Amino acid sequence: MYTWKHFILLVLLLAAANWAAHGHALWDGLFLDDHWHELRLAENDWSLAALFDATTIDPQRFMHAWWQEKPISWWYIRPFAVFVAKVVYHVSGGSVKALHGLSILLHLANALMVHHLVLRMTRRRWWSIVAALLVVVYSHSVYAVAWLAAQNALLETALTLGALLLYVRASGLDLYAGPRDDDSIDDGSTGRPLRPLSWPAAAGFLVLWMLALLSREIAVTLPFFLVAFDLAFGGWRQVRARIGLYVVVAAIAAGFLAWRFVFFDHPMPGFYVRRPDGPAYILWWLAKLMHDMTSTVWLSPMTVGPTARYHPWTEVPGDCVLMLIILAVMGVGYQMSCRRIRGYWIWPLWILIGLVPVVSIMATPHNAYLPSMGFAIAMGIGPALRHVTRPTSLGRWCPGVTAWFLIATTIYMPIYRPMWYSMLAAERMTIDQVTRMPPGPQTTDVFFINLPFVNIYARYHLDEAMGRRPRLDVARQVEPRYRTHVLTYAPDLLRMDVPCRVEQLDAWRFRVSIEGRPYFSSALGRFLIEGLRPDKGPFNAGEVVAGDVFDVRVGRVSEQGVWDLEFRFHRPLADEGFCFYVGTPSCAAARLRFAGPAEVSAWAASGPEPGPPTRPDETAGTVSLAAVRDAADRLRAGQATAADVLFAAADDGDVDAKPAARQAIAGTCRPVAEALAAPVLGYTSCGEAAWADWRRVRRWWAWHVDDTAVRVLPACLADYGEMRWRRDALFRIRRIASTIVRADLYLTGPPFPGPR
Numbered sequence: 001m002y003t004w005k006h007f008i009l010l011v012l013l014l015a016a017a018n019w020a021a022h023g024h025a026l027w028d029g030l031f032l033d034d035h036w037h038e039l040r041l042a043e044n045d046w047s048l049a050a051l052f053d054a055t056t057i058d059p060q061r062f063m064h065a066w067w068q069e070k071p072i073s074w075w076y077i078r079p080f081a082v083f084v085a086k087v088v089y090h091v092s093g094g095s096v097k098a099l100h101g102l103s104i105l106l107h108l109a110n111a112l113m114v115h116h117l118v119l120r121m122t123r124r125r126w127w128s129i130v131a132a133l134l135v136v137v138y139s140h141s142v143y144a145v146a147w148l149a150a151q152n153a154l155l156e157t158a159l160t161l162g163a164l165l166l167y168v169r170a171s172g173l174d175l176y177a178g179p180r181d182d183d184s185i186d187d188g189s190t191g192r193p194l195r196p197l198s199w200p201a202a203a204g205f206l207v208l209w210m211l212a213l214l215s216r217e218i219a220v221t222l223p224f225f226l227v228a229f230d231l232a233f234g235g236w237r238q239v240r241a242r243i244g245l246y247v248v249v250a251a252i253a254a255g256f257l258a259w260r261f262v263f264f265d266h267p268m269p270g271f272y273v274r275r276p277d278g279p280a281y282i283l284w285w286l287a288k289l290m291h292d293m294t295s296t297v298w299l300s301p302m303t304v305g306p307t308a309r310y311h312p313w314t315e316v317p318g319d320c321v322l323m324l325i326i327l328a329v330m331g332v333g334y335q336m337s338c339r340r341i342r343g344y345w346i347w348p349l350w351i352l353i354g355l356v357p358v359v360s361i362m363a364t365p366h367n368a369y370l371p372s373m374g375f376a377i378a379m380g381i382g383p384a385l386r387h388v389t390r391p392t393s394l395g396r397w398c399p400g401v402t403a404w405f406l407i408a409t410t411i412y413m414p415i416y417r418p419m420w421y422s423m424l425a426a427e428r429m430t431i432d433q434v435t436r437m438p439p440g441p442q443t444t445d446v447f448f449i450n451l452p453f454v455n456i457y458a459r460y461h462l463d464e465a466m467g468r469r470p471r472l473d474v475a476r477q478v479e480p481r482y483r484t485h486v487l488t489y490a491p492d493l494l495r496m497d498v499p500c501r502v503e504q505l506d507a508w509r510f511r512v513s514i515e516g517r518p519y520f521s522s523a524l525g526r527f528l529i530e531g532l533r534p535d536k537g538p539f540n541a542g543e544v545v546a547g548d549v550f551d552v553r554v555g556r557v558s559e560q561g562v563w564d565l566e567f568r569f570h571r572p573l574a575d576e577g578f579c580f581y582v583g584t585p586s587c588a589a590a591r592l593r594f595a596g597p598a599e600v601s602a603w604a605a606s607g608p609e610p611g612p613p614t615r616p617d618e619t620a621g622t623v624s625l626a627a628v629r630d631a632a633d634r635l636r637a638g639q640a641t642a643a644d645v646l647f648a649a650a651d652d653g654d655v656d657a658k659p660a661a662r663q664a665i666a667g668t669c670r671p672v673a674e675a676l677a678a679p680v681l682g683y684t685s686c687g688e689a690a691w692a693d694w695r696r697v698r699r700w701w702a703w704h705v706d707d708t709a710v711r712v713l714p715a716c717l718a719d720y721g722e723m724r725w726r727r728d729a730l731f732r733i734r735r736i737a738s739t740i741v742r743a744d745l746y747l748t749g750p751p752f753p754g755p756r
Contacts, residue, residue, distance in 0.1 A: 010115065010129065017136045018108045021413055025146040026100045031424055033057060033149035035460040038096070040082070041089040042470030051079035051086075052264075055152075062459040064485040066547050067539075068532040072269040077260060080214035081152035094472050096148075103145050106154035111135040113161040114376050120175040121343075121377075122384035130406060131380030137409045138372045139299040142416040143365040150366035156216035157370050163208035167226055170201035171242060173233045177342040177381060178388045194234070194241050202245065206252075213256050218370055220256060221353045223249045225346065232343030269531030271307075271523075272362050280311060285359055287312035290323040291745070292355045296368045297375055298326050299409060300745040301419075307362045308523035308752035309744070315753070319744045329394075336395030337382035344381065350374030379405055415733060422730035425723050426494035427454045430588040431461045433720070436712050437591035438466065439482060439579040445549065446482045449512055449592075449677075450496040450583035451489055453524060459484040482579075485549070487567060491517040493524060494727060496583040503679040504703060507597040509568045511555070512677075518561030521754045525561055529755035538755045561754055572596055587675035587716040595703035603699055623649035625656040632664035638711035640701070643669055647698040668714055669701070675713040676704055 030038060040054035057074035059065070085099060092098035115132035122128065135141070144150045168175060172195025212219035226249065230238045267273075274284065287306045295302035306312040306319070313320050331348070338344035354371035361367070382391070383399035391398060430452060439446055448458065455461070459480045463469075468481065490496040491514075498516035505511060520528055520539065529538055539562050543554040548570075555564035571578070573594035580592040595603075623645060631645035646669070649661035673681050680697045717724075738748035 006125070010132075011112070013129070014111050014115070014132055014136060015108060017133055018104060018111065021137050022104050022107060022142070022145045024417065025104060026097050028100060028146045028420075028424065029096055030461075030464070031147055031149070031427060032454065032457060034147070035457040035464065036062065037082075037085075037149060038089075039460060039470050041086045042094060042472055044472070046083075046086070048079060051082045052077060054082045054086075059456065062480075062484065063456050064483065065528075065532060066485070066487070066545055066550070066552055067528070069536065070532060070534060072531055073266050074268055075264045075266040077217065077264050078152050078215055080211050081155050081216065084155060084215075085148075085151060090472060094470070099148050099151070100146075103148065103151050103154055106151070106158050107136070107141060107145050109158050110154065110161060110373065113158070113165065114373055114380075116165065117161075117175070118377055118380045118384065121177040122381055123176060123178075124384040127380045127384035127402075130383075130402060131376045134376040134379055134402075134406055134409065135372065137406070137413055138376065139409055139412045139416050140295075140302055140365040140368040140372060142413065142420055144369040146420055147366065150369070152216045153366045153369040156212045156219050157373060159208050159212035159215060160219050160222055160370065161373065163205045163212060163222060164225060164229070166201050166205040166208060168229060170198045170205055171195070171226075171230060171234070171238070172198065173229060173238075175229075175233055177233075177344070178385050179340050179342070194238060197242070197245065206249075209249075210252065217260060218354065218357055220253050221357070223253055224353055225350065228346045228349065229343070232346060268361075269527065270534050271527040271530040274307070274360050283313050284309070284311070287320055287323075288363070289355065289359045290320065290327060292359060292363060292367070293351060294323045294326050294745065295363070296351055296355065296371045297330050298745075299405075299412065301747060302363050302365045302368050303747060304523060304752070305363050305744045305747075308526065310753060310756070312744075316744055316749055319749060322743055322745065333394040333397070333401065334378060334382065336393050337386070337391040337398035338378070338389070338395070340389040340391075341381055341385055344378075347374040347378035347381075350377075418726070418729040419733060421726050422494060422728070423454055425727035426452055426588075427461070429720060429723050429727060430455045430583065431458065431465045432723075433587060433589040433716070434458075434462060434581060434591075435465050437581075437589075437708055439591075440576060442576040443482060443579040444577040445485060445579070447485045447487055447578065447580045448583070448589070449487045449502060449581065450500060451486050451581075452495055452583065452588070453489050453493045456486075488512060488514075488519050488565065489524065489528065490583055491519065491521055491524065491561075494730065495585075495588070497585055500582075500584065500677050501679045501681075502582055502592065502677040504573065504594055504600075505566070507572045507574070507595065507600045508570075509566060510573065510594070511564060511566045513555070513564035518558065518563050519565070521561030523752040525754045526752075559754070574599075582677050584675055584677050586671065587713060588720075590675040590709070590713055590716075592676060593704050593706055593709070599703060603702075623657050623661070625660055628657045628660045628664065632660070632668070635664065635668050635710060638707050640705050640707050640710045643701055643705075643710075644698065647701070668710070669697075671714040671717070672705055672709055673700075675716055676709065678704070 036057070037054060040050065043050060055076040055078045057076075059072060060068075085102070088098050088102050089095070111132040114135050115128045118131040119125065119128040144153050209219065209222055212222070223246070226242070227239060227246065230242055274281065284306065287309070291305040291307075292302065294300060295305070306316075309315050334344075334348065351371040351374045354374065355367070358367045379402045382389075382395070383402050386396075386398060446458075446462070448455075451458070459482065462482065462484075463480045466481070491498065498514060500512065500514040503511045503513075519525070539554045539557055541554060541557045545552045545554075550567050550569040553566040553568070554562060555566060557563065569575075569578070573580075574596035580594065581589045582592050583589055627645055628649045631642040631649075634642035635646065643665070646661045646664050649657045650665055670681070672678075678700055680693075680700045734747055737746045742748045742750075
């Protein structure tokens with residue numbers, strides 16, 4: 001089937017296509033779990049316990065959440081995947097690009113093995129290449145290849161396909177899938193002797209399969225396909241002859257599952273995993289399975305979907321009907337085009353069995369990676385063998401359908417990559433803006449208000465951004481420089497897109513309020529409540545949550561979520577060990593400065609509304625236009641105290657100075673106020689305002705704004721325009737999609753319900 005010329009051209013073609021589709025991933029860096037994994041990869045500890053711990057995700061290690069009452073963690077047993085990544089990391093001197101290069105090579109290897117399987121099944125080179133290209137440009141592979149935390153899916157798939165090919169060799173199977181005149185392969189009636197089992201190949205199969213098990217647990221499904229291949233290409237006599245090997249394989253699989261669930265069974269948080277809770281769970285499970293299968297074969301985004309619905313069949317019945325129609329059309333068309341092909345039923349089964357173990361888990365694109373191999377093979381064998389199967393009805397369209405999917409998925413690549421870059425940009429924008437206003441040298445605790453959930457690994461990401469990358473010459477990494485606390489998560493995973501206000505009440509307390517969409521709402525709210533405080537459920541108005549560093553009082557609540565929260569710290573807010581950041585629509589992370597006890601006392605002593613002789617911003621006579629212009633220049637240069645003259649002139653300037661002062665306030669002070677979620681935003685416009693209002697603005701300015709804020713924050717919109725454009729690509733794509741179809745399949749359906 002192969003010649004050297006054909007093989008070399010094949011590798012060059014697939015390598016070029018793979019590089020065009022995924023070469024950009026080489027520079028994608030780290031994302032989410034990768035920040036934790038890199039710390040463990042850099043350690044010199046090669047023990048089995050260290051390899052296990054590298055894939056154990058324990059959020060308490062990297063982000064303190066004040067409402068969390070129950071420890072949660074993700075326990076995985078993927079030591080071989082970690083070992084391979086660790087070797088590459090150390091050999092390359094800690095190169096993240098080398099790890100991405102490994103993912104790209106694994107994806108190429110999987111495409112080559114799919115080509116080999118289709119070629120052996122069809123003996124048609126062209127359609128075998130098409131199937132391999134479908135693997136290369138498969139939409140969900142964008143995330144699997146680009147995200148290092150999903151590298152285990154690529155490695156497990158490569159080992160699984162390699163093990164399957166070795167088993168085929170060991171069992172002596174002829175994989176040609178076209179109809180044959182000699183039907184003895186099915187019933188063994190002729191008594192033709194079976195090929196003896198090749199023990200070297202069988203041993204190689206067992207080794208690769210067990211390594212696949214230790215790379216990603218889903219490889220435990222492979223034994224089903226050993227029986228399927230023997231049955232489809234050898235008949236029942238072949239199955240009976242291999243029962244001894246099946247018993248060995250089944251014993252290994254059972255032992256692995258027992259080991260996994262006895263020693264590594266730690267319940268994952270609610271919402272991320274939905275557990276059986278009565279008859280409604282069965283209907284939810286079926287809808288979720290349909291979603292996963294539809295996203296696998298129709299290539300819609302495999303993200304959240306019915307995972308975030310309590311009752312999909314009643315909440316979004318149109319989605320369920322749409323998925324049923326898509327699966328029915330795809331299934332009927334496949335059956336009509338491939339029903340005379342030997343083993344055609346294996347590949348839908350491959351997709352189904354590859355998805356069943358992850359149905360209860362929140363949908364994520366890399367879960368479709370192993371099933372995608374079955375999809376590519378199924379799309380290739382029908383048109384390759386149409387000359388002997390002579391399909392009818394819908395089946396006659398199989399070449400066009402396969403060509404359409406190849407073209408469509410190639411077109412999807414420029415769509416899916418911007419969606420991936422949206423998440424990268426969202427995570428990096430927050431950290432980059434923190435570094436522009438970094439914590440002080442005495443800071444021990446960093447507090448985030450309106451943190452995008454994508455920044456949950458901020459503790460480690462901050463260290464990387466500030467030059468503390470992991471070192472290869474130490475056995476154990478030092479602890480991160482800061483303890484990180486999330487006071488509120490932004491309602492959206494990637495950005496803070498609704499107005500909020502942060503108001504200091506005294507030297508120890510401040511209030512956070514939000515407009516448009518509350519905290520702890522929608523799908524994210526379900527995860528934060530069901531996963532972290534499942535026994536208490538949603539918050540109640542007036543509820544107080546006590547902590548070691550601060551206490552929280554819940555303010556206004558509704559069915560949607562929480563609208564305001566009051567935080568009381570046990571030490572003054574201005575304590576040098578504390579550092580606060582707030583996210584707003586104009587700035588992902590701006591450092592907040594709070595007034596200390598002395599400043600608060602001084603302003604309180606001046607009275608609520610003093611007369612003109614005691615105004616803090618009183619000047620000798622009416623403020624002149626020249627003074628206003630000078631103050632505006634000094635303010636733009638980064639001198640925060642220059643705003644005093646502008647506030648005085650805005651209230652009591654001469655006929656020319658007053659409008660100039662208010663224009664300067666709107667031009668420079670307002671962007672700062674927006675970035676810091678100021679409660680006085682309504683008073684920083686050019687409109688009329690009473691003296692008491694301007695006094696309030698000046699008090700807020702004196703308490704919260706320093707020279708760094710004036711120098712950095714007004715430029716946020718301009719400096720981060722390109723990064724903000726990349727971050728918002730996901731929302732632009734979703735908005736365009738919503739004009740065509742409104743469905744959970746494309747994340748354009750009705751809003752997800754919040755916690756109940």
